[in-house]
């Protein structure tokens with residue numbers, strides 16, 4: 001199984017880029033992983049919030065394959081402990097699933113079409129993070145999950 005993280009727009013802040021790069025490097029020892037960046041539509045046209053969400057939604061859906069299991073990172077999703085999230089990933093790895101796709105929304109969240117396509121929603125907290133920060137926090141949680149599954153000490157440090 002491969003894990004794909006779909007995000008919208010380049011990572012602007014250098015400290016976020018550095019954090020993502022660090023956890024991506026570590027994660028790749030455990031599982032095939034890639035972060036795919038969808039172009040930020042804000043820079044191309046003067047769009048309303050709804051138009052932007054819909055266009056981003058079309059671009060996100062265009063990246064998906066029919067067999068993908070799609071999980072939205074969303075404040076209104078189910079909350080997991082890191083251990084429960086690791087167990088969830090372990091279950092998915094036991095199946096014949098080829099690709100598990102996590103998606104982080106843009107500044108205004110997801111369009112209705114994206115919500116309809118999703119298999120589930122996961123919340124990292126009840127608080128709202130910037131879509132840029134979420135990519136770093138989530139990459140760290142993926143890495144943490146892998147170390148939990150391998151019984152490595154990172155989770156307790």
Ligand SMILES: C[S@@+](CC[C@H](N)C(=O)[O-])C[C@H]1O[C@@H](n2cnc3c(N)ncnc32)[C@H](O)[C@@H]1O
Pocket residue numbers: 072073074075103104105106107108109110122123124125126127128129130131134
């Ligand atoms: C600034 S937030 C968008 C907030 C928007 N008002 C909404 O209703 O979703 C941008 C993206 O970051 C992600 N995000 C922010 N906080 C999150 C959290 N606590 N848990 C999971 N994802 C979060 C979501 O993917 C969200 O679409």
